[in-house]
Amino acid sequence: MTAETVRETERDTERETEREIDLADATADLTRAWTRPAGLSGWLGDVDHKAIGRRYIATAFGFFVLGGVLALIMRLQLARPNSDLVGPDLYDQIFTTHGSTMMFLFAVPVMQGFGLYLVPLMLGTRNVAFPRLNAYGYWVYLIGAVFLWVGLVTNTGPDAGWFAYVPLAGPEYGTGKRMDVWAQMITFTELSALAVAINLIVTILKHRAPGMALHRMPMFVWATLVTSVMVVFAMPAVMLSSGMLASDRLISTHFFNAAEGGDPLLWQHLFWYFAHPEVYIIFIPALGFVSSIVVAFARTQLFGYTAQVLSMSSTAFIGFGVWVHHMFATGLPQLGQSFFTAASLLIAIPTGIQMFLWIATLWRGRIHLATAMLFVLAFFATFMIGGLTGVMIAAVPLDLQVHDTFFIVAHLHYVLIGGAVFPLLGAVYYWFPKLTGRMLDERAGTLSCALVFAGFNLTFFPMHQLGLDGMPRRVFTYDAATGWGPLNLTATIGAFMLGVGVVITLVNVVVARRRGAIAGDDPWRADGLEWTTASPPPPYNFHELPTVRDRYPAWTSPPDQPVVHGVRADRPELLVTTVVDAEPDHRTELASTTVAPLSAALGTGVTFIGSIFTPWAVPVGAALVVVALVMWFWPRPPHREELVEAGR
């Protein structure tokens, strides 16, 4: 991107606009154009990516706490043999809701929430491509999430596991409404995830700052792009299968009924074709966090940028070819199993390369050991263990032994907590100043990191041994004669330590929001565009839309760096740039604040929730959605110059 083309853009757009925009006077216009109307309807109709991103993050952390409470109840129940704290009926609801909450209501939405908040700031734009779709996605997610928990507290919590294997989850054995709640919750959250993914893909490909060619995008934006593409390919499989499960349960189809020619294994294929990529959908954004934090706190360029991008992309690609390693015990042919063993081992290569690249980056850096960096160091150590046990269970013979045991419980928590939650907590410490304008307390952060790291390992490391000693997953109790008591007690103690560590960070967040030290624009002297604007950013993100000429714009920022002119300040306009090179292409005006997305989400909610009880919910809900969509797509009143052009 040269200054030449920017001036060209400027000339083009000047011809189109009726008045010249004086940037010095534009602040008032920008504020008016991008601030939501006051009052409740403004709040409910907010379409700003920062507001929606914050809502996703806050809601997801709320469910993280709830899911964590369920985990602690399970740990208390398992702390000693033959405990009768909770019976099997409640325990099954608790472990199902714990898994479903952590996967669908916490991990995916929190990563997408960070993407929604940060990506437009990192790209140097003012909102996402489809702001109303964004609001719709959030409301749909919220309705589905609350629905699942209303189910649990009314003793209608799903109880067949977050994987919902049929026939246990089917109409014959999963009686009552419990698994209907689960199936529809899935549909809600996947719909939301798809909406966010499409939004982020289009935003990343079409709204980058002029000059931010693909090879200059921040690594977190790459991670978000790769993840969003995975969502688009993975979610349809689970929406299909949860739809088939719902119709088996509600209108007596026989997709999974062996007695009528259906097949219970079909469920497992469809579910894991989604659910294994799901792990990477959670994990790859965390890789983006790690790269961002390493660059900022080691104060050096990321080593092997292209190799990092290729590693994440190939992880995403191979991630779709490994689902059968969840099904080695189902009796599939040996040759096919060998293929999936090879694919599952293959995926260790790009991940290994990324680890080596980070070592090389740290090697040449100058590290500032802030809390965010400490969480990333904790990630390196713990994720290595999860990755290596992942290599073990790729081997069919080993998997046949440890599959469905506490060994797997250990493995998956090493991957998801060590691999994703540690970087996420690092990201909280890193970007909190940008979100709120205030600093988190670093001493509390260090203490939290130490407790989380120690508590986590104390909880989950002994579970490897429990699995080898024969303890299956998803058992609500065990007999003293098994000898599993002491390690389970150890795990329970660790879980509470982990819980205290998380609570310290939550308290830190609550306190710092009010009383934290003022952060300023760029407290870490970091590299990305998000640090070049105020903290918290104004509603319009950037007073002057930036252009970039390399990967670390905030570090280089030469005084003669051009800015974009010609995008109107008095209307919510975005600059659209080309896909590969981010050349300025045209302007687009975004839709305004409206409660139509909320109304459409409520209509969707009536459809899905009502359909559990009566088929009539489908036409009624569809009609409500149509009304909301009419409101949504109602044309805005024409601008003056459009009337002039039309000759009126």
Place this chain on the structure above:
Amino acid sequence: VTAPRVSVLDPAGPQAAAIAWLWDLFLWISVFVFVIVVASFAVATIRAVRRRRRDGDGDPLAENPAGDRRAIRGVVAAGAITVAILFGLLIASISSGNALASLEDDADALHVRVTGRQWWWQIEYEHDDPGHSATTANELHVPVGRTVHLELTSADVIHSFWVPSIHGKKDLIPGRLNRTWIRIDQPGEYRGQCAEFCGLEHARMAITVHADPPAVFDAWLAHQREPAAAPANAEAVRGQQVFNGSPCVLCHAIAGTTAGGRLGPDLTHAASRKTLAAGALGNTAGNLASWILDPQGIKPGSHMPATTLAPSDLHALLTYLEGLR
């Protein structure tokens, strides 16, 4: 009495031994890789922390082409070693997989059918004459040193057969017949339990495998193929009348009598078994009485309903059942 063996790392047959060997290989390679990689992170971090403390912040955009070349060589070498290790592990995994399947062609194998049910195991030793097939529950008896061919299926939801000291697991899936082959080379008792979540009492669905010398096993099986012992005394005769006149008979079969229910465990030789309710209780008269009167108190959700009996009837029933050796 020693406790039944239950550990992946305590193999009693060729398959579990092959897997334990593979486990050791993977474990030590993983430990090696972990130590190297974490040590590299630690050294890189300590170096960089010290450099900052000594020299302060440098220019983050400073170029160091010589350092980059060294780093590229390092990453490429580490990547190549990773690929080589993974390839070696793949070969080891596939050859172990072949070893696991090596018992498949043993023509002398004993055939046993195992059916998973919520929440117990039905075990059938078939015979060319169906009248001589033996059916038992939750205790799989096998001869030491002989290949056993297990046919696995489910009558309701998916279960998984897993006895860690013998072999990895294999699922029992409704509408499908899965097969697995095992051999136990050391006499003894081996514990396992259902490994696929199957509902409320998934935690209490244990199975015990008894590996006995061939002569002992043959005697056991010959006895199991016999019909039930006739009631030995008047109290037992009355007990049988109680059994046949109560809901018990709707679900339980006793070979040689009119009791032919097929939903619950076969009771022909129930008294010869060591446990009740899939390992939930020891098989004593007191436990049997509790189980009959209040199964929901012992295994909540169990498909066995509570049966209300007068004390004298209960006593007679227990006498009869205790005689079913």
